[in-house]
Amino acid sequence: MQLCWLLLAVAALLMPITSNAFNILFMGPFPAPSHWMWLEHFLRELLQRGHHVTAVTNHRAKYQHENLTEIIIDPPFDIPYYFPKENIFKMRFASDFQNLQMWWHVGLLTTEHALNDPKVKSLIASKNLDFDLMVMEQFFHESFLMFAHKFKCPIATLGTMGYADNMDHTMGLLTPWAVIPHLLLSHTDQMSFTQRAYNTYLSLYDAVMRRWYYMPKMQEMAERHFSGLIEGPLPHVRQLEKNISLMLINSHRSLDVPRPSMPGLINVGGIHIKTPKPLPQDLQNYLDNSTHGVVYFSLGSYMKSIDMPKEKINLILSAFSQLKQDVLWKFENSSVGHLPPNVKIQSWLPQNDILAHPNVKVFITHGGIFGTQEGIHWGVPMLSIPLYGDQHRNTIKSVRAGYARTLNFGTMSSEDLVQNIKLLISDPSYKQKALDASRKFRDNPLHPLDEATFWMEYIARHKGAPHLKSYGAYMPLYQYLLLDVFGCALLVVILAFWLPLKVLRLLGRLLQRKGAEVSRKKRQ
Ligand SMILES: *[C@@H]1O[C@H](CO)[C@@H](O)[C@H](O)[C@H]1NC(C)=O
Ligand SMILES: *[C@@H]1O[C@H](CO)[C@@H](O)[C@H](O)[C@H]1NC(C)=O
Ligand SMILES: *[C@@H]1O[C@H](CO)[C@@H](O)[C@H](O)[C@H]1NC(C)=O
Ligand SMILES: *[C@@H]1O[C@H](CO)[C@@H](O)[C@H](O)[C@H]1NC(C)=O
Secondary structure (H helix, E strand, O other), X not given: OHHHHHHHHHHHHHHHHHOOOOEEEEEEOOOOHHHXXXXXXXXXXXXXXXXXXXXXXXXXXXXXXXXXXXXXXXXXXXXXXXXXXXXXXXXXOOOHHHHHHHHHHHHHHHHHHHHOOHHHHHHHHOOOOOOOEEEEEOOOOHHXXXXXXXXXXXXXXXXXXXXXXXXXXXXOOOOOOOOOOOXXXXXXXXXXXXXXXXXXXXXXXXHHHHHHHHHHHHHHHHHHHHXXXXXXXXXXXXXXXXXXXXXXXXXXXXXXXOOOOOOOXXXXXXXXXXXXXXXXXXXXXXXXXXXXXXXXXXXXXXXXXXXXXXXXXXXXXXXXXXXXXXXXXXXXXXXXOOOOXXXXXXXXXXXXXXXXXXXXXXXXXXXXXXXXXXXXXXXXXXXXXXXXXXXXXXXXXXXXXOOEEEOOOOOOOHHHHHHHHHHHHHOHHHHHHHHHHHHHHHOOOOOHHHHHHHHHHHHHXXXXXXXXXXXXXXXXXXXXXXXXXXXXXXXXXXXXXXXXXXXXXXXXXXXXXXXXXXXXXXXX
């Protein structure tokens, strides 16, 4: 096993020299900035290895590269118009079913928006383009798989949120619901009867609704945008899904439950975390000089602190003023009002580099998956205040693992904040658990980004590498579950026992009748 990894590492190092450059189509139609920030790490790495990349995205790159062609979706999808931010701050915990429906809804809206962009339309109609590989975010944009059919190229997908059952299915595995909680659930693999029942219900609901409600809509959309523009009949997106060669998934063995896998499913959790860059001098001084350490507070890239209700901002400031620690707050403009002397705000902060500083005592986060992974990587205890989506799930997992505490944004008070921050600093078990999680999270045979890139190039080199998935992907369910075999066996058993029994009974009856006849004759 170790030798195998060593070879992989050596191969990955040699690759830029020995492999030729590929033409890669990179699809990031989902508009949320945090998703693109994650995807961009893959994109930049592919460019650095000399490949040519055509990227469909909502976000223009902050750098120039001669081998990058950008197709910017313009105007970008207006997320706050469809999902007003005020509502998110007021939102209570949505049910898992509502969350699922929300993802489908968001997926359908953003995919339609992206496909309607004139530049994307001309990509659909293009005649002379050629790609060796399509890389795409796997986040409710299945219509986009039609591009891989158009360009006749293999597909690698990037699973931002972690594993979903449908990823197993397209690789030829049936997810064992007894030990694998649904994507939206935070259970462990030791579920009680009720948890297993609920997990089965939710997973079944997901599978059925996806198959009969969501995917037909994706198909209809794909047909509306692609028909007439590609030669030959259009395949079903469900077929194309089975054609996905490789899935790189934001999951890590130290954080998620163990699950059965296929060679084409690769965990790449942590790809976005790199060796820290030097901090700007003022921040470096601030962190170095802080006597009691620094509390770092950020709600991530989408939800901005300026959008918070005024009374929450005041409540938070009042809490911070009671701390002896210094506070570094990602706050987007100067409208915050009077700041206590120990609070410093800045509209943008290099989160990864800050968390890497040993003087950071607590990370106050919204529990987004990327930030949570950064907190874990650098071993910083977290105060998680989840708002929507997968943030509740991530938070519950962090709290259970013992390196985080949580608060409800809607009901928290100044005292709650102060108390929780103080506890996270004064009780050494939080730091210990955080360091322990950090050691496990960083203990990888190879940086996850190098591993991810190796596999993407592998798929391009081997024209799809169909040997990475099981034939189970193409089998009807009754065959996969061996219902035909068991049915046949049952038939044999029935025939073996029931038939002789029946024959014996018939014989018995015949003999009886014979006997009766004989005795009648005797009496006569
Ligand atoms: C761009 O691609 C060309 C041809 O494949 C390659 O020679 C060149 O080094 C690439 N440029 C960069 C900056 O990687
Ligand atoms: C499936 O992928 C292969 C390349 O990996 C491609 O040649 C083939 O056309 C694809 N199938 C469909 C239906 O697009
Ligand atoms: C902080 O420390 C640096 C050296 O690390 C020093 O140059 C600077 O003056 C200090 N600033 C304050 C405000 O104490
Ligand atoms: C700060 O942001 C708020 C909300 O977006 C805005 O109303 C206000 O004008 C901004 N203030 C400054 C000084 O930019």
